[in-house]
Amino acid sequence: MPSPDEYRILVSAGTNYDPATHMPVRVNSAKPLHLSGPGGDVWLNVRIKNYRGPDEHPELGETPDPESSPYFETEPHKTNDDTYGIGAWFKPKAPDSESGKAAEDEKGISGTDLQWGNDFDEPLRDRLPPGFGAALRIVKWWIDPGLEGDPYADKPYLYGPALSSFNRVYAALGEPERSKGDDDDDDDNDEDNDNERKDKKKMSDKSERSENQKKDYTQPPVRDDCGLWFDEGGDAGGREWRESIGAPGEDTDATSGDANGNGKARMKWALGADAKNKWVWKYGQGYGLDFYNGYLDFADLTLRLPGFHLPLLRYYASDKAEKTALRYVLRHRGTGQVYLVVVFRLVRSVKPAEGGDDDKEDEDEDEDEDEDEDEEPAEDVDDDKIIEEARRKLSSQDINTDDVD
Numbered sequence: 001m002p003s004p005d006e007y008r009i010l011v012s013a014g015t016n017y018d019p020a021t022h023m024p025v026r027v028n029s030a031k032p033l034h035l036s037g038p039g040g041d042v043w044l045n046v047r048i049k050n051y052r053g054p055d056e057h058p059e060l061g062e063t064p065d066p067e068s069s070p071y072f073e074t075e076p077h078k079t080n081d082d083t084y085g086i087g088a089w090f091k092p093k094a095p096d097s098e099s100g101k102a103a104e105d106e107k108g109i110s111g112t113d114l115q116w117g118n119d120f121d122e123p124l125r126d127r128l129p130p131g132f133g134a135a136l137r138i139v140k141w142w143i144d145p146g147l148e149g150d151p152y153a154d155k156p157y158l159y160g161p162a163l164s165s166f167n168r169v170y171a172a173l174g175e176p177e178r179s180k181g182d183d184d185d186d187d188d189n190d191e192d193n194d195n196e197r198k199d200k201k202k203m204s205d206k207s208e209r210s211e212n213q214k215k216d217y218t219q220p221p222v223r224d225d226c227g228l229w230f231d232e233g234g235d236a237g238g239r240e241w242r243e244s245i246g247a248p249g250e251d252t253d254a255t256s257g258d259a260n261g262n263g264k265a266r267m268k269w270a271l272g273a274d275a276k277n278k279w280v281w282k283y284g285q286g287y288g289l290d291f292y293n294g295y296l297d298f299a300d301l302t303l304r305l306p307g308f309h310l311p312l313l314r315y316y317a318s319d320k321a322e323k324t325a326l327r328y329v330l331r332h333r334g335t336g337q338v339y340l341v342v343v344f345r346l347v348r349s350v351k352p353a354e355g356g357d358d359d360k361e362d363e364d365e366d367e368d369e370d371e372d373e374d375e376e377p378a379e380d381v382d383d384d385k386i387i388e389e390a391r392r393k394l395s396s397q398d399i400n401t402d403d404v405d
Helices: 132-143 180-188 195-214 236-245 264-269 273-278 318-323 357-380 383-395
Strands: 007-014 033-037 040-048 084-092 108-110 114-119 148-150 157-161 168-172 280-282 286-293 302-305 308-311 325-332 338-348
Touching: 007 033, 007 040, 033 338, 040 338, 084 280, 084 325, 084 338, 132 302, 132 308, 132 383, 168 236, 308 383
Parallel strands: none
Antiparallel strands: 007 338, 033 040, 040 084, 084 286, 108 280, 114 157, 114 325, 148 157, 168 286, 302 308, 325 338
């Protein structure tokens, strides 16, 4: 079996599927990559813990990417032991009416239609390892219940609503809207408020509105050390709007009662059809989207789920490993409009010398050994045992396992 040390991970991104239009991504960089496409603008940061990337970026003429990011030392990533994260600032653009792809809602993209997930151009069914069915059940039950798709199709895919798939969602809608009733209240409360206080309030409101008009709330918030950074929730306008449609804000710690920055309450709320109908990703506004977990370890190329560990290279011959890419896509369910594509690709950095018979024989022996190793687990894997082990591990973490089937 080839060693993970023999591979490097290249990350690229674009606003469509064509790899020729993609740009290389500086992993763990504090500077977001800005992408602009027909569907809108995206600012992107990709973080990978213990990153093993290319020795240099020939396209960028820069030094190797950092092995990690301060992102992983902050909460909740430190406690979660997250291994990678994809952070994006998304500013959707209204479609061109002449393109024939006008959205159903003229104000934006519905919560039902904006999807996030993985897809592939070629079948994977002949490469799916033993126990994959159980692993998928764990993912859909414990990680993303909104996930749907067909991994056995000619073009495999697994998508979920972005609203329930991203760990954090931040809405930047600017200054909260003041209703006419608020102005009327100011006029009718002369008996309760003296003129001086009213005048001060009006001056303060006017000054605040003036400052808000100067500030562009759609620009991404960036931290100097790790790039895009936002909590669950939104600015003043975003929080007010979320509350108006019943979308939960930040989760609170059960012990301290303090906000912990997670979006688990919103993710659960977003699984309902009514919630997705109420939520609209408004054109021209800014949204922070952060996706992260510790289930895919890029250091040793292993999938780690409760009760299930899978060394990925064990089930991919070296040639297939380089041809197989993990692709994350932000897209419109109804129109097929693609907003963001992020591709993780394996590249072998240690290759045998070309033209030698000894090398060829070594390659053949390695492939035979790989095939032998591939056959062994098939008899031993028991999906029910994998699920039961997942139940046991998660029960020890006080996580409800009643929905596992």
